[in-house]
Amino acid sequence: MNDGNGAHYLSPASKPGRAGVLVSLLLFAGAAGAWDADLDPTYHSGGRAWAGFVGPAGQDSAVAVAVQTDGKVVMAGSRFNGSDLDFGVIRLGLDGYPDNTFGQSGTAYFDFDSATDTARDMVIQPDGKIVVVGNARVGGVNRMGVARFHPDGSLDDSTTVPFSGSTYGFGVALQPDGEIVICGRTYYASSLYDFAVARLNSNLTMDTTFSSDGMADWDFGDNDNDSANDIEVRSDGRIVVAGSAMWNGQNVFGLMVFSATGGPLNLGVASFSEDAYGFGLDLQKDGKAVVSGRCEVNGGDFAVARFNTNGTLDTTFSTDGMDTVIVSGNEESAMDVVVQHNGKILTVGYMNYNGTWQLALMRWKADGALDFTFNDGYIYTYIHFFYGYDARGYAIAQQPDGKILAAGYTDYESGRLMAVARIMGDEDLIFAEDLESGTTDWWSSSLN
Secondary structure, three states: OEOOOOEEEOOOOOOOOOOOOOOOOEOOOOOOOOOOOOEOOOOOEOOEEEEOOOOOOOOOEEEEEEEOOOOOEEEEEEEEOOOOEEEEEEEEOOOOOEOOOOOEOOEEEEOOOOOOOEEEEEEEOOOOOEEEEEEEEEOOEEEEEEEEEOOOOOEEEEEEEOOOOOEEEEEEEEOOOOOEEEEEEEEEOOOEEEEEEEEEOOOOOEOOOOOOOOEEEEOOOOOOOOEEEEEEEOOOOOEEEEEEEEEOOEEEEEEEEEOOOOOEEEEEEEOOOOOEEEEEEEEOOOOOEEEEEEEOOOOOEEEEEEEOOOOOEOOOOOOOOEEEEEOOOOOOEEEEEEEOOOOOEEEEEEEEEOOEEEEEEEEEOOOOOEOOOOOOOOOEEEEOOOOOOOEEEEEEEEOOOOOEEEEEEEEEOOEEEEEEEEEOOOOOOOEOHHHOOOOHHHHHHHOO
16 A cells, blocks of 8 residues: 555565475476575575674674675674674585685684774675775774785785774775775764765775875765765766765755766755665666665655666656655664666565564565565565574675575574575566465474
8 A cells, every 4th residue: 555655555474374395396497486585495494594603602793795706605794702893704605504615614804903893895806805894993983994805714904994083884886997985974073974985996005096085075964964875886987875864954865976086976865754764775777876775654664765877866766766665564674775687676674573573675666666576466575594583684685697695694592693595586487376475484484
């Protein structure tokens, strides 16, 4: 149902009952599901895998996920060392188990200065090196931190970005020439936190051809808290950053386009009916920017907006460039977004169902209409890894074959673990109807 203000109200499906053994005629060789939302049973345990760091347990969570050219899955996040957090990376083999050829039992980590460091994003270079960015606490000051690991998990190099004030790193992207662009927020007494962008050379030194010192920032005008949470590089070399901004006294999705030399070109805002916060960003092939996040209606709803290349809202998407979806009436949020090969927009985040947090995926068509072909008449699906334990999604990535990786965390008896699910994505698969389900939740009933 649409409330007339661009918000859609849905009710979560009841967990369907299933027989202990399901038998069906497979009509497509190698296929594994009836719907794009179906978990890929060829991957680890019914389409899901999880892993923790060596050492103290309890606080592992993936905030970024990517697939290597050899098919191995890499997750980045924060690793608890017993007293504080470090940057951490886990690599899974093709079977979904930790890859013992990487670091220590499939894990690697880096501590900047014996204080809490929080990883926020990751990118894999063409040479296989893994670049992780986030918040580094160095000398008692918050800095954009960068740590780069060799393909075997050993540390290659690290650095921090020297903005003058307290700074946090949230997103990273690679340019075609190998330079690294980072976004986040930096503090000034006059304007509080502003969008912040930095560009590093491939050797992790500051690129002084970008804004003269490698750093640029932007205040949206309300002298309040603005935060660039994700970043992408367009095919024309321009740098797009998106996140949350204060605009005319309201929290909105904020978008900035910077030139290849660091000059501000375009500004965009998506002002929803209530305060809204942008978290994820992806670019379409035509350069339009899709931003995902949360609108603060009913405690938080899934929200998405699409911007033209000049920063204006794209009114060919959901008539005004914005859409929100209310599923459970509890807190919900779309933390990351990917534009699929077929142009459909898929978000990952979390929702609360029957008192338990679930990793949640939701899909829109390219024109902004809700995509009820995603999951047997539903635009969303929710996934948990262990029955009765919380799980949340924070990162999403698309494999070359169209399959989707959705990563975050799952709780379990031993504590919190990094977790990733692989779904069929935009593949066109055909199955007998008795394998169709309104939710992939039932796959996890065998895990305990």
